[in-house]
Amino acid sequence: MGSDLSRDAILQRLTTQFVGRNLLYYPITSSTMDVARKAAREGASEGTTVVAEEQTEGRARLGRSWINPRGVVAISIILRPEMSQLLCLTMVASLATSRAIERAAGLKSTIKWPNDVLINGKKVSGILTESALRGQSVDWAVIGIGINVNFDPKAFPEIAGIATSLSNELGREVSQLDVLLSLLNEIELFYLALRRGEPIHEEWQNRLETLGKVVQVKSGNDVEEGYAESVDSDGSLLLRRPDGSLARFITGEVTLRP
DSSP: OOOOOOOHHHHEEEEEEEESTTTESSSSHHHHHHHHHHHHHHTTEEEEEESOOOOOOBOOOGGOOOOOOOEEEEEEEEEEOGGGGGGHHHHHHHHHHHHHHHHHHOOOOETTTTEEEEEEEEEEEEEEEEEEEEEEEEEEEEEEEEEEEOOOOOSSSTTTTOOHHHHHHTTTTOOHHHHHHHHHHHHHHHHHHTTTTOOOOOHHHBBBBSSTSSEEEEEEEEEEEEEEEEEEEOOOOEEOOSOOOOEEEESSSEEEEE
């Protein structure tokens, strides 16, 4: 199939109110997050979206790199939420990604806390959020999302055992344009729901594959083990320690314990 992405193709079929309306499209760039951060600092409107078919310096959480050959949909979106909504952007992004995959490819996915999207236990999407504050308010926030659409993870030994793609799961290529348009639409829907004060964490919790399992959580220099019991309305993980006490994690890295 090859890529069916282009600036004109995206804008012709876009149905959102504001997400993606100001579109910065690149066949190749260093990092959509870097481009979006610069645009946000320069006052770009809310919903401004950076799309790249290929990134040479893609980034993931915890300072890791993100492999981004052609066949990966990579976007970064500028938002300007209230301070109380900032932590919830991770939920917006992962929910939107999971639902967009279902709508565009018909594949069921789950979310590994806090924001990895999995299909059959393998990572199909990674999410990164960054923000800047001005006094007691949010100046800007950027959501970065990468979805493995049409590429073979086996071609990259460092991720072959832990990653998948939509085409790998289906045995055929998928329209990157359909995935992108679904993603932009779902992001806007969940973001507006968040702005209205709707409890989006309930659907997010239902999609989490982490809950109900014994896990290890690494957050900064702290490492805890326990039972992943629930999540707060802001997405924080509630971990029941072996002694019965409860630990709360805003972010971290989760691994399953045997």
